[in-house]
Amino acid sequence: MESGCTEKKHAMEMEKQRKPGSCDVVKSMCSPAVTGTKQRDPQRLYTANLAKRESHRKRGKDTWTAKSRELSGQNVHSLNSKSIAANKSLCKNPVENCYQPQPEKTFSAEEARQVMKTVVEERLRNAEYDGNACSALALELADCVKHAVKDLLFFERYKIICFVVLGPVKQSDLCCCSRSVWCPSADTYAEYCFKNNSLFALCVLYAVYSE
Amino acid sequence: MMPYLYLKVSFNADEASNSVKECIESILGGVDYNQNKVNQWTASIVEHSLTQLVKQGKPFKYIVNCAVMQKSGAGLHTANSCYWDTTTDGNCTVRWENRTMYCVVCVFAVAVTL
Numbered sequence: 001m002e003s004g005c006t007e008k009k010h011a012m013e014m015e016k017q018r019k020p021g022s023c024d025v026v027k028s029m030c031s032p033a034v035t036g037t038k039q040r041d042p043q044r045l046y047t048a049n050l051a052k053r054e055s056h057r058k059r060g061k062d063t064w065t066a067k068s069r070e071l072s073g074q075n076v077h078s079l080n081s082k083s084i085a086a087n088k089s090l091c092k093n094p095v096e097n098c099y100q101p102q103p104e105k106t107f108s109a110e111e112a113r114q115v116m117k118t119v120v121e122e123r124l125r126n127a128e129y130d131g132n133a134c135s136a137l138a139l140e141l142a143d144c145v146k147h148a149v150k151d152l153l154f155f156e157r158y159k160i161i162c163f164v165v166l167g168p169v170k171q172s173d174l175c176c177c178s179r180s181v182w183c184p185s186a187d188t189y190a191e192y193c194f195k196n197n198s199l200f201a202l203c204v205l206y207a208v209y210s211e
Numbered sequence: 212m213m214p215y216l217y218l219k220v221s222f223n224a225d226e227a228s229n230s231v232k233e234c235i236e237s238i239l240g241g242v243d244y245n246q247n248k249v250n251q252w253t254a255s256i257v258e259h260s261l262t263q264l265v266k267q268g269k270p271f272k273y274i275v276n277c278a279v280m281q282k283s284g285a286g287l288h289t290a291n292s293c294y295w296d297t298t299t300d301g302n303c304t305v306r307w308e309n310r311t312m313y314c315v316v317c318v319f320a321v322a323v324t325l
Contacts, residue, residue, distance in 0.1 A: 131286050134286070134288050135288050135290075137288075138288040138289065138290035139290040139292070141290070142290040142291055142292035143292045145292070146292040146293070146294055150294050159293070159294060159295040159296070159300065159321055160293070160294040160295075161274065161291065161292075161293045161294075161295070161302075161319050161321075162291060162292045162293070163276055163289070163290075163291045163317060164288075164289065164290045164291070165278055165287070165288070165289050166287075166288040166289075166290070167280070167285060167286060167287045167288065168285050168286065170283060170284075170285045172280060172281050172282075172283040172285045173244075173246055173249065173280065173281045174278060174279070174280045174281075174287070175249040175250055175252075175253050175278070175279045175280075176253070176276070176277070176278040176279075177250070177253035177254050177256075177257050177276075177277050177278075178257060178274065178275065178276040178277070179254075179257040179258055179261050179274075179275055180261075180272070180273060180274040180275070181261055181264075181265055181272060181273045182272040182273075182274070182321075183272070187272070204276070206274050206319065208272055208274075208295075208321045210296075210321075210324070211323050211324060
C-alpha cells in the first residue's frame with residue numbers, strides 16, 4: 001500500500017512539472033514503469049485540461065458580463081444597436097436646421113414712411129417750439145412712431161430703432177448723416193422730415209433683421 | 212481671437228464712446244463751422260466711427276448717426292426709441308461741442324446671434 005501511495009505522489013508531482021509541448025518527456029514520465037498505473041495518453045490529458053481551462057475562462061467572463069449588466073441596469077447590446085440605427089437613419093434623412101438667416105417678408109420702407117408721416121403730422125401739426133417742453137416732445141414722438149410701426153406693420157423678427165431730431169426753425173444750419181454695417185438684403189431704413197412755422201422734426205426709422 | 216459664435220456678448224457703451232470721441236476730435240478738433248465742408252465732416256465722422264467699431268471684431272450690426280449744427284443760440288433735441296433685445300443690444304450717444312458748432316453722434320449696436 002505504501003509503495004502505491006508513493007508512486008501516485010510521484011505521478012502527481014510529475015503532472016505538475018509537465019510541460020504542454022513536450023509529449024515525449026510526458027510520455028516518459030507517465031510510462032507504466034514510473035507510475036505503476038494504467039498508461040494514460042498525455043496528449044489527451046493535456047488537451048482535455050486545456051479545454052477545461054478555456055471553458056472555465058469563458059464561463060467566468062460571461063458570468064462577469066451578465067452580472068455587470070444586471071448591476072448597471074442597462075442592456076448594453078440594445079443601446080448600441082439603437083444608436084447605430086439612429087445614426088444610420090440620420091445619414092439617410094438629414095434633419096434640416098431651423099435657422100432663418102433671411103426674412104420671409106422683407107421690411108417695407110415705403111409702408112413705414114407712410115405710417116411715420118401720418119403719426120408725425122398728426123402730432124406736430126399745430127405744435128410750437130418750446131425749449132423746455134420739446135425734449136419730452138421728441139421722446140414722445142420717437143415712442144409713438146416706434147409703437148405705430150411695430151403694431152400696425154407686423155414684420156417678424158425685426159428689431160426697430162427710431163431716431164428723432166427736433167429743433168426750432170431759425171437761421172441755423174443742421175447737417176445729419178448716417179451710415180450702417182448690416183445686411184442690405186434684409187435691413188433697411190425709412191425717414192421723414194416735417195417742418196412748420198415754428199419747428200422742424202427729422203424722424204429716421206431703422207429696421208434690422210434679427211438673425 | 213475669441214470664438215464669439217456660442218457666446219452672448221453685450222454691447223460695451225464705454226468702449227464705443229471712447230472710439231467715437233477720438234474720431235470726432237480728429238476731424239472737428241480745432242476747426243470752425245463751415246457750411247461748405249459740414250457734409251464732408253459728418254460723412255467722415257460716421258465712416259471713421261464705423262471703421263473703429265468694426266475693428267473691435269464683435270458680432271454686432273452697427274448704425275451710426277451724426278448731426279452737426281451751427282451754434283446760433285437755438286436748441287437741438289434728439290431722442291431715440293428702440294425695440295430690441297436689451298440684454299445684447301445697446302446704444303451710446305456722444306455730445307461734443309466747440310466754439311462754433313455742436314456735434315451729436317449716436318451709435319446703435321444690434322447683436323448678431325448666429
